[in-house]
Amino acid sequence: MGNTFGQLFRVTTFGESHGGGVGVVIDGCPPRLEISAAEIQQELDRRRPGQSKITTPRKEADTCEILSGVFEGKTLGTPIAILVRNKDTRPQDYDEMAQKYRPSHADATYDAKYGIRNWQGGGRSSARETIGRVAAGAIAKKILFAVAGIEIIGYVKRIKDLEGVIDPNTVTTAQVESNIVRCPDAECAERMIEHIEQIGRQGDSIGGVVECVARNVPKGLGEPVFDKLEADIAKGVMSLPASKGFEIGSGFAGTLLTGSKHNDEFYTDERGEVRTLTNRSGGIQGGISNGENIILRVAFKPTATIRKEQRTVTREGEDTLLAAKGRHDPCVLPRAVPMVEAMVALVLCDHLLRHQGQCKVLTN
Template structure:
């Protein structure tokens, strides 16, 4: 229940932070897709811990194993099962959390809902679960690239109160990956990194905003009413650990404009219907309009911090907790490939649904 995502391209993730491993089963992947473990590994390497001085020092190679669905370098059309084994486990760091709930974490809600929980690093609620999403997203990104030349680019736009200026051009992957914080503006990235290091030295954490832009989408992705493209993107992004906000196009800023200022006028350009502005963010009526898709996801400060905090025990006793373990002082740098992965999963699923409804029948 609640561990699967998608309709035609459907994934189910499994595993806990300090269990034997984590992974994903992908159902609906088209057959005959050329695929190697190295292609998926490249995306997992962007997400893995220990990659810089501003993320958790947990040492995990996140080495991928493909267990099924692949034969002689091509997908078979049967379920793909992908596994990453946990190798740097330190469950003893969480002994105190067996009895005490971490503030703003999932400990209390999981315990109350199920009557038991895995306290080791948050168990199922840990961001380590997103390994399966990134692995599946790597495959979805490849299919989208081969199908229509779709490019998905996420990057850190804001950390705490430090924000990069808006830019009109599409950032390159090299620009995003040039700094540890994954902000494509070098000067702003330096300030962001300094802020993260500052709060980390205080045993604290900060949040921020990841922007995502997608170009090369056709007109027509998205379904009326309940399965609108932006609605499914919102569900995807808000299903991520630590996410707290989502907006597409002008988002909340659009409330400050009048309709005459906010509307995107249509114009014919190179034989196509285009818009002269893009405050809709590439989606109108819940369906992609062929313009660049643009959305933003807000992530809260990491809940687990190394400062004493007031909490209660599983027996309802007031107490204090100073967390131990290895944690990101800011989730944003490692959230970038996860946002891209979830965007790819939504877009591919809607592309397949659109094709099934509109391109199968001869009439």
């Protein structure tokens, strides 16, 4: 109970890493939107394992099928169900992990909560679960662009202590996709890739930070006091596997400034729009978008499943050692980029629909 996200653009995901498949049901999609499986596939391919030398070598095509909600290429306004079949499973890789808990993984807590667990490949706690999110995010992105020209661009900002220099106001998707680590600072990307390969060879893993920008967001999205825009985005990205931190605008660093240095002063631009001279607010004030770019960052810990030997216990509580088998990403960051974009898109799309409903109704 907790597999549904959103109020008006409502997404329910399902599926374990091994079993029939994974997918999503999207309820509340506006009707008459043109959408194709190919467009969704494009986003799924960015999330797909085996896409490059720095991701897991598991080969999963992750081909999606639209089961409902689309007719003659257009959305019906009815639920859109999307299914991706599971393939290329090697349950034997997980034999040992059926008995031994992976440190910092969800194996032990799933057992504690449910008293049962699909031990093949992480089950529901596998990153494979995010396929449904990314598929739904592809549709959300399309709606956001069609309705308001909103574009959402995520990228790897930092791998361990290697930090790229990137301007969120001008970065393009082409720049992000120009290298396999998805860091638009080409020189830094080189070093990141090299470092990930080296760590992978050691059987270890590393983490980092994804930054994401949403541009052309209209003023007025967000529903105080609990469903503030940054609160819902925080929930969305903190529900992604391996995320450990979130910040918006100036974030933690902003706490080092005084108010007079931190505040975003207002001015009126040439078109008569009220704008801010700086953007330490990250595009949101009082929980409501202010028309500036929304800029946020998400911290992802190093992958928990590693080949290095570690202390752990068995399901029966016996002390033991585990050196994980299987084919795991030494660094989730490149594949986390489309996941972060998806969650930001889901939140913005939900709030766009909520806002249009509540506040425009009297003047329509």
